[in-house]
Amino acid sequence: MTIKKIAQLANVSTATVSKVINGKDKYISEATKLKILKIVEQEGYVPNGIAKSLKIKKTKTIGIIIPDVMNLFFSELARGVEDAAEKRGYTVILCNSDNKESKEEKYIQMLQEKKVDGIIITAPENRTHQSIKIQDIPLVLVDRDIGTQTDQKIGRITVDNRDGAYKATKYLIENGCREIGMISSNYKNKPSADRIKGYEKALDESNINIEQNKIFLENYTIESGYNGAKKILKETEVDGIFCGNDLIAIGAIKALREKDIRIPEQVKIIGFDDIQISQYMDPPLTTIRQPIYQMGEESVKMLISLIKNKGKNLEKVLQTKLIQRGSA
Amino acid sequence: MTIKKIAQLANVSTATVSKVINGKDKYISEATKLKILKIVEQEGYVPNGIAKSLKIKKTKTIGIIIPDVMNLFFSELARGVEDAAEKRGYTVILCNSDNKESKEEKYIQMLQEKKVDGIIITAPENRTHQSIKIQDIPLVLVDRDIGTQTDQKIGRITVDNRDGAYKATKYLIENGCREIGMISSNYKNKPSADRIKGYEKALDESNINIEQNKIFLENYTIESGYNGAKKILKETEVDGIFCGNDLIAIGAIKALREKDIRIPEQVKIIGFDDIQISQYMDPPLTTIRQPIYQMGEESVKMLISLIKNKGKNLEKVLQTKLIQRGSA
DNA sequence: ATGAAAGCGCTAACAT
DNA sequence: ATGTTAGCGCTTTCAT
Numbered sequence: 001m002t003i004k005k006i007a008q009l010a011n012v013s014t015a016t017v018s019k020v021i022n023g024k025d026k027y028i029s030e031a032t033k034l035k036i037l038k039i040v041e042q043e044g045y046v047p048n049g050i051a052k053s054l055k056i057k058k059t060k061t062i063g064i065i066i067p068d069v070m071n072l073f074f075s076e077l078a079r080g081v082e083d084a085a086e087k088r089g090y091t092v093i094l095c096n097s098d099n100k101e102s103k104e105e106k107y108i109q110m111l112q113e114k115k116v117d118g119i120i121i122t123a124p125e126n127r128t129h130q131s132i133k134i135q136d137i138p139l140v141l142v143d144r145d146i147g148t149q150t151d152q153k154i155g156r157i158t159v160d161n162r163d164g165a166y167k168a169t170k171y172l173i174e175n176g177c178r179e180i181g182m183i184s185s186n187y188k189n190k191p192s193a194d195r196i197k198g199y200e201k202a203l204d205e206s207n208i209n210i211e212q213n214k215i216f217l218e219n220y221t222i223e224s225g226y227n228g229a230k231k232i233l234k235e236t237e238v239d240g241i242f243c244g245n246d247l248i249a250i251g252a253i254k255a256l257r258e259k260d261i262r263i264p265e266q267v268k269i270i271g272f273d274d275i276q277i278s279q280y281m282d283p284p285l286t287t288i289r290q291p292i293y294q295m296g297e298e299s300v301k302m303l304i305s306l307i308k309n310k311g312k313n314l315e316k317v318l319q320t321k322l323i324q325r326g327s328a
Numbered sequence: 329m330t331i332k333k334i335a336q337l338a339n340v341s342t343a344t345v346s347k348v349i350n351g352k353d354k355y356i357s358e359a360t361k362l363k364i365l366k367i368v369e370q371e372g373y374v375p376n377g378i379a380k381s382l383k384i385k386k387t388k389t390i391g392i393i394i395p396d397v398m399n400l401f402f403s404e405l406a407r408g409v410e411d412a413a414e415k416r417g418y419t420v421i422l423c424n425s426d427n428k429e430s431k432e433e434k435y436i437q438m439l440q441e442k443k444v445d446g447i448i449i450t451a452p453e454n455r456t457h458q459s460i461k462i463q464d465i466p467l468v469l470v471d472r473d474i475g476t477q478t479d480q481k482i483g484r485i486t487v488d489n490r491d492g493a494y495k496a497t498k499y500l501i502e503n504g505c506r507e508i509g510m511i512s513s514n515y516k517n518k519p520s521a522d523r524i525k526g527y528e529k530a531l532d533e534s535n536i537n538i539e540q541n542k543i544f545l546e547n548y549t550i551e552s553g554y555n556g557a558k559k560i561l562k563e564t565e566v567d568g569i570f571c572g573n574d575l576i577a578i579g580a581i582k583a584l585r586e587k588d589i590r591i592p593e594q595v596k597i598i599g600f601d602d603i604q605i606s607q608y609m610d611p612p613l614t615t616i617r618q619p620i621y622q623m624g625e626e627s628v629k630m631l632i633s634l635i636k637n638k639g640k641n642l643e644k645v646l647q648t649k650l651i652q653r654g655s656a
Numbered sequence: 657a658t659g660a661a662a663g664c665g666c667t668a669a670c671a672t
Numbered sequence: 673a674t675g676t677t678a679g680c681g682c683t684t685t686c687a688t
Contacts, residue, residue, distance in 0.1 A: 002664095002665055002666085003665065003666065003667095004665075004666090012674070012675085013674065013675045013676075014665090014666080014667090014675090014676095015667080015668080015674075015675060015676080015677095016673085016674055016675075018666070018667060018668085019667095019668095019674090022667085024668095027673055027674080028673065028674080029673060029674090032673080032674085046437065046440045046441055047441055047665090047666080048382075048441070048443060048664090048665050048666070049441035049442050049443060049666095050378055050381050050382045050387065050442070050443050050664090050665080050666090051382050051664070051665035051666040051667090051680090052665080052666055052667075053378050053666090053680095054376075054378045054379050054382050054664090054665080054666075054679095054680050054681070054682090055665080055666050055667050055668085055679080055680050056666085056667070056668095056680085057680075059378065061421075061442070068407065069397060069403045069406050069407050069410070070400075070403050070404055070407050070604070072398075072400075075397045075398050075403040076398055078397050078422070079396065079397050079398050079424060082397070082422060082423070082424055083424070086423075091421055091438055091442060092421065092422060093389075093419055093420065093421055093422075094406070094410060094420060094421075094422040095410070095414075096407060096410055096411070109374065110419055112374045113374055113375055113376070113377035114377050114378070114389070114419060115376060115377060115378050222608070250608060257610075276398070276605075277604075277605040277608065280550070280578060280605065280609075281608075282585075282610055330680095330681055330682085331681065331682065331683095332681075332682095340658075340659085341658065341659040341660075342659090342660095342681090342682080342683090343658075343659055343660080343661095343683080343684075344657085344658060344659075346682070346683060346684085347658090347683095347684095350683085355657055355658080356657065356658080357657060357658090360657080360658085375681090375682080376680090376681050376682070377682095378680090378681080378682090379664090379680070379681035379682040379683090380681080380682055380683075381664095381682090382663095382664050382665070382666090382680090382681080382682075383663080383664050383681080383682050383683050383684085384664085384682085384683070384684095385664075
């Protein structure tokens with residue numbers, strides 16, 4: 001079924017059918033409108049979006065490139081993106097890059113061929129290189145920073161990591177901790193650096209010394225959390241630990257358990273992210289929630305603004321929230 | 329940049345450019361081939377896939393409709409699908425239905441307009457209704473059963489749930505359990521029914537009576553697991569529980585903990601699915617792993633067979649695997 | 657070894 | 673209020 005066949009069946013031109021289908025029927029008589037709609041219904045006609053896209057040069061499709069949907073952070077982000085896109089009549093193509101530049105580039109090529117209207121891209125490590133050479137496709141970077149191209153339309157969504165870390169550490173202090181450790185990542189990117197700054201600021205404000213043997217920086221993994229807690233415990237004493245993300249917190253808790261240290265009575269643990277499993281841990285994790293779903297939503301809102309030519313260099317910083325549970 | 333511009337720059341026809349770009353260059357002289365390729369490279373030309381799709385009536389795109397990417401089961405499935413699709417030059421459009429028929433239908437309409445070459449659809453509950461009226465688009469159902477249409481191309485991927493449940497229960501028996509409970513869902517679908525059958529078969533084989541007060545059927549949730557374990561504990565005694573999925577197992581463990589029952593010494597717990605969090609629980613969950621990622625892969629293989637007209641009613645049953653960890 | 661031209665299904669400017 | 677028509681960028685048949 002094509003618009004042409006519908007037109008024949010209705011004894012009208014394709015133009016008329018097109019107008020009716022697309023609601024541009026101001027000047028169409030009620031009679032023909034009804035007649036056409038009826039035939040469309042009867043024949044189960046579905047417009048060919050490909051042909052339409054070719055003509056109007058819009059696909060109402062966006063691409064999202066994330067490292068891995070199986071990672072809870074990114075699946076939530078993807079859900080936020082998908083919901084927001086669907087609500088606005090957009091369809092989303094999902095790409096998993098595993099943080100590999102080669103995969104990213106391959107996907108970007110594919111998305112360009114598919115003529116997506118825009119791309120949302122994210123990565124935990126903020127690459128410095130400029131691997132993304134995209135012609136005129138609007139781009140939104142989530143939690144990521146790359147050098148701006150000449151005059152590409154770019155948007156950025158980030159989270160106030162410094163404030164989040166500050167709130168976490170402050171919370172420990174307010175709950176009586178004075179010997180506060182930190183376990184986080186040693187990545188050289190802004191989110192990681194900001195989490196350290198927030199931790200230090202909170203200690204400074206309360207006149208607590210920053211001691212290097214209470215700080216362990218490695219990776220955002222359970223293993224690093226475990227290693228970090230063991231090392232800190234061996235070298236010094238703590239009554240609270242701020243963990244750079246929830247996985248680290250889970251690892252740290254495991255290490256403390258092995259030493260029969262009670263949480264939160266003896267040592268309080270606070271994480272960052274609020275991934276889904278955190279609430280099911282034992283004890284349930286107190287943590288700093290990142291508005292992940294909302295980041296997804298905001299990134300499509302921003303992307304669509306860019307697509308519709310409203311601005312060309314947008315930026316938005318979202319705030320975190322302390323979620324109080326059992327570990328601190 | 330279009331193929332036409334490239335043709336002009338190279339002083340050849342669009343037909344020649346098209347042939348070179350698509351590798352159909354058997355009869356093209358090396359000289360012109362090189363000339364064209366060089367210009368393509370210089371100009372950074374990217375073919376317009378939309379125009380191509382309109383012409384060849386293939387989009388190299390498939391749609392996947394799942395309830396929710398944030399659910400670990402489905403994110404893993406989506407990853408399997410995406411990887412397998414990418415490997416074969418296909419792009420995937422992701423849709424979250426929340427198990428709502430209205431959303432499914434809306435997405436199916438969208439996917440039809442986008443002229444996807446095929447659709448993969450899945451749901452935890454096997455609907456009996458025939459909501460899916462898709463014209464000629466090949467369809468693969470994952471873990472789901474709907475009545476076959478007239479002569480639609482359909483594939484089905486399922487897991488041998490009965491055998492999985494049998495293995496789980498058998499394992500408990502082999503490890504000394506004689507009073508074995510079951511907590512699962514009361515959904516009226518094949519996977520759920522099969523899990524019950526597998527449990528009963530294992531008990532039968534070992535001449536253990538099936539006792540209704542050791543069985544609790546509700547939902548596939550942590551809460552149901554918690555409720556189920558409490559109820560069973562109140563009414564009877566058990567030394568092992570087969571849980572219909574891992575969430576239930578997590579809830580059951582919580583209930584046992586509250587009664588200071590040691591796992592696995594006093595009661596052994598085995599789950600089903602092997603979702604990601606299971607390995608991080610305390611104790612780590614012994615469970616029956618479903619080959620979720622593989623289901624995703626198999627479903628695109630099957631879908632592409634259908635698209636390429638190899639068969640029109642395919643079926644594949646995958647097997648489960650016992651993962652031994654700390655809870656049983 | 658290369659090119660001319662039709663046509664995929666649609667939209668929209670313009671004509672009537 | 674409705675119709676004519678060009679053209680979006682590409683592939684492919686058929687000619688040469």
